[in-house]
Amino acid sequence: xxxxxxKDDELTGMSVARLSRLLHDGQVSPVELMRATLAxxxxxxxxxxxxxxxxxxxxxxxARTAETELKAGLSRGALHGxxxxxxxxxxxxxxxxxxxxxxxxDFVPNDDAVPVARLKSAGAILVGKTTTPAFGHKPLxxxxxxxxxxxxxxxxxxxxxxxxxxxxxxxxxxxxxxxGTDGGGSVxxxxxxxxxxxxxxxxxxxxxxxxxxxxxASSYIGPMGRCVDDVAMTFNVIAGADKRDPFGQQKxxxxxxxxxxxxxxxxxxKVGTQYVNxxxxxAAKSAVDILAALGAQVEQTSIDFVTLEHAFLIILQxxxxxxxxxxxxxxxxxVDPSLAQTIEQGRRWSAxxxxxxxxxxxxxxxxxxxxxxxxxxxxxPTLACPPISINQDPHQHIMINxxxxxxxxAGWYPYTYGANLTGHPAITVPTKNKSEHGIxxxxxxxxxxxxxxxxxxxxxxxxxxxx
Numbered sequence: 001x002x003x004x005x006x007k008d009d010e011l012t013g014m015s016v017a018r019l020s021r022l023l024h025d026g027q028v029s030p031v032e033l034m035r036a037t038l039a040x041x042x043x044x045x046x047x048x049x050x051x052x053x054x055x056x057x058x059x060x061x062x063a064r065t066a067e068t069e070l071k072a073g074l075s076r077g078a079l080h081g082x083x084x085x086x087x088x089x090x091x092x093x094x095x096x097x098x099x100x101x102x103x104x105x106d107f108v109p110n111d112d113a114v115p116v117a118r119l120k121s122a123g124a125i126l127v128g129k130t131t132t133p134a135f136g137h138k139p140l141x142x143x144x145x146x147x148x149x150x151x152x153x154x155x156x157x158x159x160x161x162x163x164x165x166x167x168x169x170x171x172x173x174x175x176x177x178x179x180g181t182d183g184g185g186s187v188x189x190x191x192x193x194x195x196x197x198x199x200x201x202x203x204x205x206x207x208x209x210x211x212x213x214x215x216x217a218s219s220y221i222g223p224m225g226r227c228v229d230d231v232a233m234t235f236n237v238i239a240g241a242d243k244r245d246p247f248g249q250q251k252x253x254x255x256x257x258x259x260x261x262x263x264x265x266x267x268x269x270k271v272g273t274q275y276v277n278x279x280x281x282x283a284a285k286s287a288v289d290i291l292a293a294l295g296a297q298v299e300q301t302s303i304d305f306v307t308l309e310h311a312f313l314i315i316l317q318x319x320x321x322x323x324x325x326x327x328x329x330x331x332x333x334x335v336d337p338s339l340a341q342t343i344e345q346g347r348r349w350s351a352x353x354x355x356x357x358x359x360x361x362x363x364x365x366x367x368x369x370x371x372x373x374x375x376x377x378x379x380x381p382t383l384a385c386p387p388i389s390i391n392q393d394p395h396q397h398i399m400i401n402x403x404x405x406x407x408x409x410a411g412w413y414p415y416t417y418g419a420n421l422t423g424h425p426a427i428t429v430p431t432k433n434k435s436e437h438g439i440x441x442x443x444x445x446x447x448x449x450x451x452x453x454x455x456x457x458x459x460x461x462x463x464x465x466x467x
Contacts (some may be wrong), residue, residue, distance in 0.1 A: 029063075214244055271414050284442075306414045381444060384413070
């Protein structure tokens, strides 16, 4: 429904850059912007259900503070006064962080995650915590704590997950930018389902110090926005070294802008994938064609990410089992049924199998590195088919082109989870192509470690040509 989407000239529909100019020039006050944002969140709470917690009082208090600071000429930067949301897996000091589960319904962290703290220091204002399936265990956004989050384009299609609430929030003007988390595509999948931009950075570039396994980390915190520039401005604030993150120990040079004519693009319509929806493939190819028209060299290639699914599942399921098995035994009624099934599966894996899975992770890293001997970036569809049914069972096979495409990870989003295990940065950006339900179809770009600026530059070119 188009009524869910703000107009470009409405405060809740403007870009960060435009809002920043208006706020700093005094044409719009942070209080005015916050009132409009909170009103929109309240208006869309019932039909879309993107938030678990809304910070009405605190957000208004901070908006008044921002107004006073900006009037006095005390700017903290371009994000000063900009509303943002945070997925409810990410720590927010003094604001409950439920992990999308009744198990943590009353958990209130004492500290902010590093990216949250950096946004606050830059003057951005937290408006609330967005929905996520319990502990981000699946690519759909529903749970016994909050119900279902709806796709604003089509109520029968999933909004994706596990950062589904974040994607819906930014798509519909419920906060200008959002932080999601990405453990296998959980920023990029819902971004693709809701027609927004989502970035998963290089391992360690955006510190994630609350990971249980800092050395084996495959989950990332990442920015989401309605346009590439919003994501780029957010990334510039939240990226940077933190000594508590073993992969973020020193300052990294991220300025990788290039002449498009010099780019070598590896086009990957399939990654071991048996079935790909023709519209999704055509949408991604249209983005490649845009770059080719600008002078980039394109050659088709492939990496088999599909066979990595087994290793990915061992790592995911064993980690969730280690974290939650005691809770499942003591309070089973508080555990979502699909999460319970995931934990049960995690009990099956031995230490030897986990070591095998990590060796497969290493092999995939080397395979991707090999590709970058010939290519500057790898481009593919983000998803193998448009958003699937909102009622899809995440443990059952999915259908693509009327045929059994296998389990949901290898069948629907094999393009995304490889980069989680290899640490490479990746971005998804919508194209001008749309599904039969009017949902923008997206393109996925993977780059070498620390190539975020290059990915954002390429995404900007695609966005400019898709308007």
